[in-house]
Amino acid sequence: MALRFDTRYAGQLADENALNLISAEAAAVHATIHAGTGKGNDFLGWLTLPHDYDKEEYARIKLAAEKIRKQSQVLVVIGIGGSYLGTRAAIEFINTQEHNRLGGLEIYFAGNSLSSAALSNLLTYCEEKDISINVISKSGTTTECSVVFRVFKSLLERKYGKAGAADRIYATTEYSSHSKLYELAQQEGYECFLVPDPVGGRYSVLTAVGLLPIASAGVDTDILLHGAQDAMDEYSRSDNLFENDTLKYAAIRNLYYRSGKKIEFFAAMEPDFTLLGEWFKQLFGESEGKENKGIFPAAAVFTMDLHSMGQYVQEGERTLFETLLTVSEPVADILLTDEPGDPDGLNFLAGKPLSFLNRQALEGTRIAHYDGGVPNLLLEIDRADAYHLGWLFYFFEKTCAVSGYILGVNPFDQPGVEAYKKNMFALLGKPGYEGERAALRARLNQQ
């Protein structure tokens, strides 16, 4: 199995007896997902995407990526939330956090905040580079992306002229008049890629949203998709949680939650998985955090964060459980050598590879946290490569859908995300928000 799920230190709620009590519920949820009869069932496109993706568009993605790599030194990916995290997670997971130091196309992410400091910094850097742009927004009206795209569009038109800019701008969006970005792209002649309707933002990394920038980073997306395909096949075979780890993981999470373990601490053993933790937080937090319920997702990197959050995990409020992610065969290893005089007392490790230390730290941590009242689940892959990442993406997506249904929520909507936007639009004086603006103003004046 490409992904091994180890529940040795998961405690009693992961025992056969406990799982038997929830297995029928998990099986029913699995059936609901595959029948497409649950809440939010118009957003189930991710379920069969690894096989059903648009082959013609995929060929265009590969050609566009090749063109970007030939034409530019820098690709700026403009997107936020689901149009940002999965892509960046993939590029850092496969090409390392320092991918821009490796030579070849540099990739920067913009449109993911309203910070003028961050944007100015990137603009200055891009001034002297050859750049391409991939702007990603389903509706074309996400404020962060639209504002930042305006600025980069103007930079490109100044550098390359209108036609030259159009040749370097790629729009990933909805194909309809609902998308202002699509309309602009048609008018200006930007190549377009689709954000498919039945795939929500946080489930979209294996659509053009992720695939174009990931392919531009030089990743073999065939292999990424192959991993997701194999995961899809594996996790569709059975609705028995003892034979299907997405069901098992989802079931255990919910048993923990019901018993008062309200925080999931997702900790990876590799710094290059940092952004995968951020993607994980959006996937689970946005899917389950509603109706005043949901596990609160937190992310960490070990052993780094054992020296910051480790104290809390070991002895703070006992409301945590952990999900750990490790790699059994690191891409590179370093042998520790003997040093004359043993000045630091580490000679007992001579001849051991560094990965052995990382593994023993993991095992020691699992036992320590379990003993301290933090049950933990271990996910283990052989290699940090495109195949295993494709598998992981699918595994987490399916687990999340199952878990959300067991929790009793719609795992595919995000009604709460609009609240701050509505206030922001009103405060900014956006046309159409005059009523909200007057109400907010009155309220602010009363304070």
Add this chain to the structure above:
Amino acid sequence: MALRFDTRYAGQLADENALNLISAEAAAVHATIHAGTGKGNDFLGWLTLPHDYDKEEYARIKLAAEKIRKQSQVLVVIGIGGSYLGTRAAIEFINTQEHNRLGGLEIYFAGNSLSSAALSNLLTYCEEKDISINVISKSGTTTECSVVFRVFKSLLERKYGKAGAADRIYATTEYSSHSKLYELAQQEGYECFLVPDPVGGRYSVLTAVGLLPIASAGVDTDILLHGAQDAMDEYSRSDNLFENDTLKYAAIRNLYYRSGKKIEFFAAMEPDFTLLGEWFKQLFGESEGKENKGIFPAAAVFTMDLHSMGQYVQEGERTLFETLLTVSEPVADILLTDEPGDPDGLNFLAGKPLSFLNRQALEGTRIAHYDGGVPNLLLEIDRADAYHLGWLFYFFEKTCAVSGYILGVNPFDQPGVEAYKKNMFALLGKPGYEGERAALRARLNQQ
């Protein structure tokens, strides 16, 4: 005031009535801290550090930083936890997250994990560069740092010979035979800087631990210390929480906690503050997460994470409160312009600076989250510069000490951090851990 503390959306627990009920407790804690009579009182060095630091060592730090900048292209800072987070937070806060792209000395952090992938990557990069090393470890026996230092020491000796390497290695450690690093430094002739006994790791950013690498990054540390000095003076003046924001913030945090708000969501409005959030998590999590209690600290960047964790904050479990950090005058700004035809519907923003949007997003968010049941506190500084960061460091440190004492714990120890290390040492076969090793082996075999 350099730092403004705004409780407009903090809810009833931040009202005068509520605060009156806890003000005597806060005043008593403040007196305890200044009298040095509380738990962990041998770790109060941070309290007067901004004025009391060793002026002679400080002069050496500045000279060493100058030498590093002249001699090297890359400084590798080897440290973990408190010997990593504050330094990196400061460099990114002041010089941006992309500081290594700006020209001048590049700074990389190592020894903060046991990942062979991360270490190999950095080693390869350093192979062709002129490098200096600052290794930071109080005891000299932190596994991550010691192992990685061995590897870099060997690289430097290969590149520059033994004497040349010694001229490029700086050790920040305890000055005693308890530190294997100090003993090695004496033997090899490395320049040493002190980790002062009365300052714990997570409170050490304004000692040589942080100051040497921060000065090497070209930051004016006089100004950083000046900010901390002014904060020290400001927050020592009164033990009345209505006149002292460290007491007020600590009091409100504890009132929230007692009322079931168990998670503090620390959100900064600037991506360059990301690592400050990680420093914040260690400071508060490690200080308060003990005796099965403590607020769980989480960190985010807005508006970025409004598109990932925003849904949870708005509608998930109502166990959160927020602390927001913003800057009123960004280092750079960008004016939005009018575009013919208004293709994205943003022309209503023409003439507005981007910082105005970020501010309205903040205000809109505060109201939305408050309305959703998440009270929030706002910290506001004028500029993201060394002065304000020095102030912030001191503000959070003092707030944390006060808050820990109100909670009833020792905010200066971290007994739980040893648990995983003990297991790891046993599993690694470290001399002296034979008993633990046998016990663990027996236990693992039973499973």
